[in-house]
Amino acid sequence: MPNSKKLVEEIKKYFEKRFGLSRKIWGHHIIILRNEIGWLINPQLYDWIFNIGNKAYSLGIPFVRLLPKGIKPTSWGLIFMGREITRNIIELGLEDLRGLLYRGRIKGSRDIETGYVALGYNGEIIGCGFYKDGVLENQIPKARRKSLLEILPQLK
Amino acid sequence: MERYRQIISDWDKFSYYCSQPLPKTLRVNTLKVSLDMMEKYFKKLGWSFKRFDFCLWGYEVQTGDEISRTLEHWLGYYYIQEATSFISVLALQPQPGEKILDLCAAPGGKTTFIAQIVNNKASIWANDIGFRRIRALMANIYRMGAVSVIVTGYNGLSFPQKFKFDKVLLDAPCSGEGNMRKDPRRVKGAELGFINNISGLQKGLIQRAIDVLNPGGILVYSTCTLAPEENEMVIDYVLRKRKVKVEDIDLNIPYSQGITEWNGEKFHPDLAKTMRIYPHHLNSGGGYIAKLKKIG
Known part of the structure; x- marks a missing residue:
């Protein structure tokens, strides 16, 4: 290359x-x-x-x-x-996570510059998102998203 | 399984354990989380747990939960793994800096265990065939954070000989009789025709595995079956075909010695150094492990 x-x-x-x-x-x-x-x-x-x-x-x-x-x-x-990631983490609550995984995006203004973000849940980094103009888009690949959806009912 | 009655000394115990459900066991992935941290997670999940006697990273957990359905599993903090499948990797004794091949690696439990033992500081080559198998292998490597692993899709029988390794793990495709506790249909044992067919493949694979070893290199051959045709007979065959010797497996676990005679056929006496694991030994499935050293 x-x-x-x-x-x-x-x-x-x-x-x-x-x-x-x-x-x-x-x-x-x-x-x-x-x-x-x-x-x-x-x-x-x-x-x-x-x-x-x-x-x-x-x-x-x-x-x-x-x-x-x-x-x-x-x-x-x-x-x-x-x-090791210390910046541009969007920590999600369970409802936000559910919405993001089901709908692919959620709305909500955040003090974050446009660009890719690390999605956090319960203190863990769970994948990639994209934030722009108050909209957070899911970037977790389909198969992983599906398996995360399967365990959602177990999450608190 | 009835045909193994003559070689399994504690037959009643064996039969009893075969009929019992498997305990829930897992390996904590210290590439991602410490044992202390993981034990805190277990407590948070409400699971009771007991560490394996023979392996620091192995745990048996008691819970009504489906242990694959947790965020910790999804994040790669642990890998659901049977006690027997720890043994071949422990027998291999992987060391940092080594070049290690896992010839039939999917779905990656043993590959990622090797990466964990060397703390991602070796060069590990995971190989398998078939798109679905390779996809599962890659997903597990990524999930467990094994940055020391490359994946290829060569047919193991024709794996390129220009690449040489210090150690090779050959967890060979087999009839899977040792999985009787996961799949009760296997309690009957595999059909002899199938066993004989797959034994041919195993003999081909083990020869290639030895051919890609450096002189003095170590091969661990393992299966999850009890059939001597897929175990001792494969090793006996390769002892005649290649310059290798059987090594002792230095692990403090209960096991039965490999057999040196089957149906009137005598094998090399060193096959007694190989290990048969029966369900009652580790409260697990069954399997076989042999450790060979390439000479000269």
């Missing part, structure tokens, strides 16, 4: 600025760009990545999607970072 070093640096800066991730994180993890995805891997995997070519279905965990309009954090990536 062209300019991959520059793009990886951009991703790191984005996470630091948007989600308050510490630079120290990158001492333990690296980002590899493949198939429009920024994969988060441990440094030990690095040697293999180049030998394996395009045969791998998955490298570590998908951390960001590289969309034409910019970087989109994945729910897997945000959940993985969990308590």
Whole structure:
């Protein structure tokens, strides 16, 4: 991928600025760009990545999607970072969570800049959302959303 | 199962446990949560719990709840896993810095356990075939936060030999007789025709698993079946086909030794170093584990 070093640096800066991730994180993890995805891997995997070519279905965990309009954090990536995330978390109550999962969006003005946010529930990061003009959109992938909906009745 | 009466010394106990429901067991994922923290969650959920004697991360929990239906499970704080399936990974003794292959990895319970033991500090290669199996494998890797794992979809029989590993786990496809407590239809035992067919596949897979090991490397072969054709006979076969030796499995758990004779056929005496796990040993399903070292 062209300019991959520059793009990886951009991703790191984005996470630091948007989600308050510490630079120290990158001492333990690296980002590899493949198939429009920024994969988060441990440094030990690095040697293999180049030998394996395009045969791998998955490298570590998908951390960001590289969309034409910019970087989109994945729910897997945000959940993985969990308590390292200190900024732009929208903590949801049960009713808000239910609404977001069923309807895909909920209204409610918040003091947050437009962009991707980490969805929180009960002190845990549960995935990615997008906030703009008083509307929060769900970005949790369909299969994960479905399995979260299945456990909703058990949540308090 | 009746055909195993001759090799299972404590037959009454075995039969009793086969008829009992499986306890609810899980592995706490210390890549995401500490044991102390998870025990607090158990209490919050109203579950009583008991840690496994043989493994720090294994728990048996008592609850009327469906243990897959919690936010903690959804977040990857624990993996629902039977006691038997801990054993093969513990026998492998994965270490940080090693290159480790899980040749038939889906759905990923053992792969993610390896990642946990090495604290994501090894290079782990999880392989399997079939889109649905690989999709389940990837979902579990992501859920458990195993950033040390890559996933491929090679046919295990033709896994590329240019890649070499320090350790290989071959949890082989099998007739699944050891799952009798999950699926009562299995109590009868598998059909011999099926067992013989799958035994051929297992012999192919184990040879390839050895071929991709570095000299001195370790292979752990495991199944969740009791059939000697899929267990000792596979190991006996590969001892003749490849330069490997059987290693002792240094785990402090109750088990029965691998058999060295079946239906009049004698096997290599070292097969006694392999492990048969019966339901009454760990209050689990049944299974088999062999540890081999590649020579030269």
